[in-house]
Amino acid sequence: MFVQQLVNGLMLGGAYALVAIGYTLIFGVLNLLHLAHGEVFMVGAYVGLALTLAGVTPWATLGGAMLAAAALGVVVERVAFRPVRARGSHVTPLMTTIAVGLVLQHTVVKIFGAEPVAFPAPFASTALALGPVTLTTLQLLILGTSLGLMALLEAFLRATPMGMAIRATAENPTVAGLMGVNVSMAIVITFAIASALAGAAGVLLAWNFTALSPFFGVKVGLKGLAIMLLGGLGNVTGAMVGGLVIGVVEVLSVAYLASSYRDAFAFAVMILILLVRPTGLLGARLQSG
Amino acid sequence: MLSDHAVSIVIFAGIDVIMALSFFLPASAGQLSAGQGGFMALGAYTSAYLSVHHQTPFPLALAAGGLVGSLVGLAVGFPALRLRGLYLVLVTFGFGEMVRVFFLNVPAFGGPAGFAGIPPATTIWYVLGLLVVLAYFFTRVGGSRMGRAFTALRDDEAAAEAMGVNSTYVKLAAFATGGAIAGLGGGLYAHYTLFIDPEAFGIGRSLFVMLYAVFGGLASFWGSVAGATILSVLPELLRWVKDWREILYGLLVLTMMLVRPQGLLDAALLARLSRGERAAARG
Numbered sequence A: 001m002f003v004q005q006l007v008n009g010l011m012l013g014g015a016y017a018l019v020a021i022g023y024t025l026i027f028g029v030l031n032l033l034h035l036a037h038g039e040v041f042m043v044g045a046y047v048g049l050a051l052t053l054a055g056v057t058p059w060a061t062l063g064g065a066m067l068a069a070a071a072l073g074v075v076v077e078r079v080a081f082r083p084v085r086a087r088g089s090h091v092t093p094l095m096t097t098i099a100v101g102l103v104l105q106h107t108v109v110k111i112f113g114a115e116p117v118a119f120p121a122p123f124a125s126t127a128l129a130l131g132p133v134t135l136t137t138l139q140l141l142i143l144g145t146s147l148g149l150m151a152l153l154e155a156f157l158r159a160t161p162m163g164m165a166i167r168a169t170a171e172n173p174t175v176a177g178l179m180g181v182n183v184s185m186a187i188v189i190t191f192a193i194a195s196a197l198a199g200a201a202g203v204l205l206a207w208n209f210t211a212l213s214p215f216f217g218v219k220v221g222l223k224g225l226a227i228m229l230l231g232g233l234g235n236v237t238g239a240m241v242g243g244l245v246i247g248v249v250e251v252l253s254v255a256y257l258a259s260s261y262r263d264a265f266a267f268a269v270m271i272l273i274l275l276v277r278p279t280g281l282l283g284a285r286l287q288s289g
Numbered sequence B: 001m002l003s004d005h006a007v008s009i010v011i012f013a014g015i016d017v018i019m020a021l022s023f024f025l026p027a028s029a030g031q032l033s034a035g036q037g038g039f040m041a042l043g044a045y046t047s048a049y050l051s052v053h054h055q056t057p058f059p060l061a062l063a064a065g066g067l068v069g070s071l072v073g074l075a076v077g078f079p080a081l082r083l084r085g086l087y088l089v090l091v092t093f094g095f096g097e098m099v100r101v102f103f104l105n106v107p108a109f110g111g112p113a114g115f116a117g118i119p120p121a122t123t124i125w126y127v128l129g130l131l132v133v134l135a136y137f138f139t140r141v142g143g144s145r146m147g148r149a150f151t152a153l154r155d156d157e158a159a160a161e162a163m164g165v166n167s168t169y170v171k172l173a174a175f176a177t178g179g180a181i182a183g184l185g186g187g188l189y190a191h192y193t194l195f196i197d198p199e200a201f202g203i204g205r206s207l208f209v210m211l212y213a214v215f216g217g218l219a220s221f222w223g224s225v226a227g228a229t230i231l232s233v234l235p236e237l238l239r240w241v242k243d244w245r246e247i248l249y250g251l252l253v254l255t256m257m258l259v260r261p262q263g264l265l266d267a268a269l270l271a272r273l274s275r276g277e278r279a280a281a282r283g
Helices: A002-030 A037-053 A058-085 A092-112 A137-159 A161-171 A173-178 A183-209 A216-231 A236-256 A259-276 B004-027 B036-054 B058-080 B085-105 B124-142 B145-155 B157-162 B167-193 B203-216 B221-237 B239-259 B267-282
Strands: A127-130 A133-136
Touching: A002 A037, A002 A133, A002 A137, A002 A161, A002 A183, A002 A216, A002 A236, A037 A058, A037 A092, A037 A183, A037 A216, A058 A092, A058 A183, A058 B239, A092 B203, A092 B239, A127 A137, A133 A137, A137 A161, A137 A183, A137 A236, A161 A173, A161 A183, A173 A183, A183 A216, A216 A236, A216 A259, A216 B085, A216 B203, A236 A259, A259 B085, B004 B036, B004 B124, B004 B167, B004 B203, B004 B221, B036 B058, B036 B085, B036 B167, B036 B203, B058 B085, B058 B167, B085 B203, B124 B145, B124 B167, B124 B221, B145 B157, B145 B167, B157 B167, B203 B221, B203 B239, B221 B239
Parallel strands: none
Antiparallel strands: A127 A133
């Protein structure tokens, strides 16, 4: 029973981690919060829905949602971040991204309606019994995809020139620029990657919950913020670990406590972390503002 | 005189202004709170509970809501002593969500079904009266020792401390007062809508409160007044676009923040306005 809950939690947490990684990548590079990231995630899920309804294969659905979300992320950077970056205020981007989130949310409401819609399963899932644990092939696909994407990201950041440019920009944009890094390009690529991961998470969570609503992004977006804090702002590995931890905690709290508290745990953990260890579990560069 | 619809627009706009001011006060000391919806919820539920279960007179219930808001504000202020900038935004986010989940889970407050049967007590005079008191308070505090300490702390914390500003005391005072104002706003809201549920005070509320104040400009409390008034009346003006309303609203706010990132009323505009006033007084 416990092991089963643990596996369910890891599956949920993997998808959460993908959202949180996006937040933390953007925060790491720009030191700014992207409050429309949850909406990018939600739009990704709806693109997935449209593709599924058009009869596209599950892998193409996932890929299409990622591409669409990446394109959207680049647009958000261009519209809500770049014009106000020079001012160096961290408040203005909060406002511009709230406004962008509002526009995205209500555009989806306009196209798909405000009511939750059913998200068809990608394929007829079969159950596999592994000792005491029962896994469906769909669960395996969700967990495997999120872990695979995280591994790919880790490899990209460590081993490619663009990955190195992004890490250098996160370390210090001015010095990175002086060393010949195209900082603007690194920022655009960061948004594209962060948003593509959010789009993937959208489709994976929609497969998991088999339903979708235009307000789905707010909840998951908030959870992503909490996870980013748990792992340490700007710390990609921290976001991965934090996502899995929050997923497991949430599933266990539903199984052994009242389900209505499930959302409280992420924030209780987040506040505790901020009070006890403001740099997150795995540490982060402390920002003064 | 005013139609019922007009009265409701004025009352909701007034409550939005009160909420924006509750954000502005700590913000003027450099403390950004993304959890004002949480304080509003505390004030709303406290005053509603007193009105319904103890038949407390409205002004007293309202004051109790403000008191709870300020006490919790003090409690939130302590962690805020260690946190700055976006870290503080994030922890106050978390605080707002905790409050929401709390009211969602306590049966005495109705849980997810909400809290109904609140007696109607908020009138346009209560709202306008509180606004006048707040306007007086903010004009008085601006030039006072405390007001200057707020500004000093916002501009440069280390320099303010070196000049003898007790930053711990000032920050806690800022949070407690902001919490009290939001609690009063919540009480007025509850006794006008007559029904409250936790979702009304969620993250959406907190972000809009922040948006009102920043949209108007953080240079003076008049910015919060202008921002909240414009943004809460704007949906009424956009009725003709029907279901494009929210999209257009978002686009307008975005455009405005890009054109005037410092907000509607910045220091330069305020200086020009007050010079104009003085010139008018002389002429």
